[in-house]
Amino acid sequence: MKTSRESKNTISPLHTYQPLPLTTLNRAFAVVYTCATLALFYHHILTLIYSTTLLSIFLHLSLLVSDAILTFMWATTQAFRMRPIKRKEYIENLPSIVDYKDYPSLDVFICTADPYKEPPINVINTALSVMAYDYPSDKVSVYVSDDGGSMLTLFAFMEAAKFATHWLPFCRANNIVDRCPSAYFQSTHAHIRSYKTEEIKMMYESMKMKVESVVDRGSIEDEFITGEKDSEAFKKWTTEFTRNDHPTIIQVLLESAKVKDITGHRMPNLVYISREKNKTSPHRFKAGALNVLLRVSATMTNAPIVLTQDCDMYSNDPQTPLRALCYILDPTKASSDLAYIQFPQRFHGINKNDIYASELKRVFQINPRGMDGLAGPNYVGSGCFFLRRALFGGPLSALSPEIPELNPNHVVDRSIQSEAVMALAHNVASCKFEDQTNWGSKTGFRYGTLVEDYFSGYRLLCEGWKSVFCDPDRPAFLGDVPITLNDSLSQNRRWCVGFSEVTFSKYCPITFGVRSMGLFMGLAFAHLSFWPIYSVPIIIYGILPPLALINGVSMFPKVSSPWFYVHMFLFLGAYGQDFLDYIIGGGTFRQWYSDQRMWMIRSVSCYLFGFIDYVLKSLGISAIGFNVTSKVVDDEESKRYEQGLFEFGVASPLFVPITTIALINLVAFIVGLSEIFTYGNWENVFVQLIMSGFVAVNCWPIYEAIILRVDRGRMHKMVIFQSIFLAMAMYSVALFTLKSQKV
Ligand SMILES: O=c1ccn([C@@H]2O[C@H](COP(=O)(O)OP(=O)(O)O[C@H]3O[C@H](CO)[C@@H](O)[C@H](O)[C@H]3O)[C@@H](O)[C@H]2O)c(=O)[nH]1
Numbered sequence: 001m002k003t004s005r006e007s008k009n010t011i012s013p014l015h016t017y018q019p020l021p022l023t024t025l026n027r028a029f030a031v032v033y034t035c036a037t038l039a040l041f042y043h044h045i046l047t048l049i050y051s052t053t054l055l056s057i058f059l060h061l062s063l064l065v066s067d068a069i070l071t072f073m074w075a076t077t078q079a080f081r082m083r084p085i086k087r088k089e090y091i092e093n094l095p096s097i098v099d100y101k102d103y104p105s106l107d108v109f110i111c112t113a114d115p116y117k118e119p120p121i122n123v124i125n126t127a128l129s130v131m132a133y134d135y136p137s138d139k140v141s142v143y144v145s146d147d148g149g150s151m152l153t154l155f156a157f158m159e160a161a162k163f164a165t166h167w168l169p170f171c172r173a174n175n176i177v178d179r180c181p182s183a184y185f186q187s188t189h190a191h192i193r194s195y196k197t198e199e200i201k202m203m204y205e206s207m208k209m210k211v212e213s214v215v216d217r218g219s220i221e222d223e224f225i226t227g228e229k230d231s232e233a234f235k236k237w238t239t240e241f242t243r244n245d246h247p248t249i250i251q252v253l254l255e256s257a258k259v260k261d262i263t264g265h266r267m268p269n270l271v272y273i274s275r276e277k278n279k280t281s282p283h284r285f286k287a288g289a290l291n292v293l294l295r296v297s298a299t300m301t302n303a304p305i306v307l308t309q310d311c312d313m314y315s316n317d318p319q320t321p322l323r324a325l326c327y328i329l330d331p332t333k334a335s336s337d338l339a340y341i342q343f344p345q346r347f348h349g350i351n352k353n354d355i356y357a358s359e360l361k362r363v364f365q366i367n368p369r370g371m372d373g374l375a376g377p378n379y380v381g382s383g384c385f386f387l388r389r390a391l392f393g394g395p396l397s398a399l400s401p402e403i404p405e406l407n408p409n410h411v412v413d414r415s416i417q418s419e420a421v422m423a424l425a426h427n428v429a430s431c432k433f434e435d436q437t438n439w440g441s442k443t444g445f446r447y448g449t450l451v452e453d454y455f456s457g458y459r460l461l462c463e464g465w466k467s468v469f470c471d472p473d474r475p476a477f478l479g480d481v482p483i484t485l486n487d488s489l490s491q492n493r494r495w496c497v498g499f500s501e502v503t504f505s506k507y508c509p510i511t512f513g514v515r516s517m518g519l520f521m522g523l524a525f526a527h528l529s530f531w532p533i534y535s536v537p538i539i540i541y542g543i544l545p546p547l548a549l550i551n552g553v554s555m556f557p558k559v560s561s562p563w564f565y566v567h568m569f570l571f572l573g574a575y576g577q578d579f580l581d582y583i584i585g586g587g588t589f590r591q592w593y594s595d596q597r598m599w600m601i602r603s604v605s606c607y608l609f610g611f612i613d614y615v616l617k618s619l620g621i622s623a624i625g626f627n628v629t630s631k632v633v634d635d636e637e638s639k640r641y642e643q644g645l646f647e648f649g650v651a652s653p654l655f656v657p658i659t660t661i662a663l664i665n666l667v668a669f670i671v672g673l674s675e676i677f678t679y680g681n682w683e684n685v686f687v688q689l690i691m692s693g694f695v696a697v698n699c700w701p702i703y704e705a706i707i708l709r710v711d712r713g714r715m716h717k718m719v720i721f722q723s724i725f726l727a728m729a730m731y732s733v734a735l736f737t738l739k740s741q742k743v
Pocket residue numbers: 111112113114118145147284285286289309310311312345380381382450451452453454491495626627628629630
């Protein structure tokens with residue numbers, strides 16, 4: 001039997017991979033580029049040695065530091081270019097390996113944290129999209145973690161449970177591909193009118209209305225509560241109940257063994273969990289929520305495969321779990337060290353040119369492909385199928401959990417609603433359960449940073465596990481993006497706090513990572529964790545050269561000098577390669593343009609602020625938590641986003657440094673140009689002129705928001721005043737120091 005299976009498998013594999021083209025070229029380019037950077041540093045050092053004034057030393061030292069950081073970051077990106085691969089799965093070959101009814105069970109975790117920032121109607125859409133997977137429904141269990149501890153969310157899920165008994169058979173019977181109801185009803189397929197479609201649509205609309213009206217009112221009308229069991233559940237919200245202080249709530253909304261859909265098929269399990277909270281136990285944010293899900297699900301179903309999902313990321317392809325099975329069940333590979341299969345985060349509703357670079361193509365698509373050819377991609381928090389065993393110790397050193405029921409091999413043989421199971425589930429969801437245990441350090445999702453996803457994946461790979469990047473043409477999951485600049489920058493700021501927490505811990509990728517996984521994997525992880533230091537060179541380059549230009553001071557080699565060409569080569573080489581990666585990865589020129597612009601904007605705003613937040617947090621001056629990104633869309637903002645207009649409306653401090661730099665560079669460019677026209681002395685200031693011009697072109701939306709716009713997304717007066725003040729202050733300092741001496 002085994003041999004026949006294996007021989008069959010050699011003919012029809014479950015998956016294959018291909019190296020990406022350009023790899024050899026990239027490696028060769030890396031060598032040339034390294035030589036050019038060595039030349040640059042030689043030049044920097046020479047200039048420093050021959051500097052005669054303090055000012056000149058200061059300026060050239062700043063450039064040296066900036067270039068050293070940029071070179072370090074460039075070196076980390078080489079890890080992604082060493083061996084990128086692209087994989088392909090053959091789900092049509094699965095039947096030769098395993099029968100449909102014998103598929104391993106799957107526990108899906110969905111996290112939500114706030115009914116007002118994450119509308120429950122969207123959360124249940126995500127849940128419905130995975131409940132309707134092309135997978136034996138009695139093998140699927142969906143566990144929802146509600147960190148908002150909200151009865152509104154529970155109510156939405158009660159409604160979803162009822163609707164699911166109609167939705168799942170409807171999808172099956174009509175071969176629907178968009179299994180997220182809201183996506184389906186917006187798609188053109190749903191416009192093919194049929195009695196059945198109309199009927200299910202009405203059902204969905206009536207559920208949506210109920211859920212939204214409950215959320216708007218903030219309470220549940222009595223008429224909406226049907227059945228004894230539901231009203232019992234809501235009694236747990238006593239007067240003392242607050243989101244940060246309440247007992248565990250576990251509500252089984254669908255039990256597969258007992259509930260059938262309207263056509264008599266079994267339903268998946270659906271369980272609502274709000275873990276216990278109290279003021280004396282640490283919150284641990286999403287990692288804490290995921291670990292509770294891991295334990296509660298262990299007591300109820302203990303599926304060997306676990307899918308983690310953010311509430312804002314619905315499944316866009318019902319066959320996604322089958323793709324994961326292609327790796328998990330691969331008989332040819334001793335897949336004993338496979339920890340997870342990561343699907344990229346892809347998004348819907350991004351505007352044409354992706355003005356905020358929300359797609360994060362590099363982070364979610366290009367870089368993971370590069371890591372896939374090494375030990376595997378990092379974990380990005382959503383759309384990831386884990387082997388449960390991987391969360392319990394290294395591949396060769398399993399850790400035994402505190403109680404045998406949490407062991408990944410444990411078989412649950414009781415009803416998930418039985419008293420014994422419920423008691424155990426409550427016990428493992430309690431705050432106290434993790435005290436003095438390995439949870440968050442060696443077991444489960446790891447604590448200690450706001451980027452629990454990055455850190456958990458990293459630690460697993462350091463333990464010797466491997467991962468796989470699965471990027472099918474039809475996006476497996478689609479998520480929401482922040483549609484205002486402030487939300488987008490705030491999200492990145494939180495990530496930067498998290499990355500700094502990893503960089504400055506004993507697990508720093510450059511030391512611990514390189515030791516555990518080798519140079520390139522260590523560099524790949526360092527690339528993200530060192531993100532915040534981009535702020536140093538970009539701020540220096542954004543301020544010093546234009547201020548020098550305004551004061552007629554030259555900082556770079558003349559155009560006639562050979563060193564000019566070294567600078568040009570390094571700049572164009574890095575930019576050109578970045579551009580090429582992006583276009584080959586399927587992006588357009590305008591999207592790339594937005595991406596590089598946002599890189600600059602982020603560098604001087606959230607990378608800087610994130611790092612400062614981290615410092616304040618480490619000094620104990622302020623406490624920064626997980627600030628959940630809002631998924632609520634304001635109509636006007638959404639319209640402006642569609643038109644491709646930047647949203648500056650709020651008086652966010654994040655906008656001040658960008659605006660200041662925009663002003664300084666615009667003035668510098670004008671002054672520089674006029675000097676050239678007056679004195680014709682262009683050779684000395686050419687580089688600075690081009691740089692300021694480049695910054696100014698990138699800053700167009702900022703000038704537009706200050707001067708031209710009248711809508712509510714225009715730049716806030718406060719930000720304009722602060723920026724002008726800051727720019728003037730810098731100019732004055734420069735005037736006194738630069739003018740007094742010539743460099
Ligand atoms: O205390 C918390 C805070 C957040 N969440 C959930 O975490 C998810 C992500 O939160 P979101 O505000 O959407 O953050 P993003 O920055 O959009 O998320 C990215 O970054 C996070 C932190 O690195 C990862 O966890 C996510 O998977 C990744 O998509 C959401 O489902 C939340 O409900 C919780 O369950 N508990």
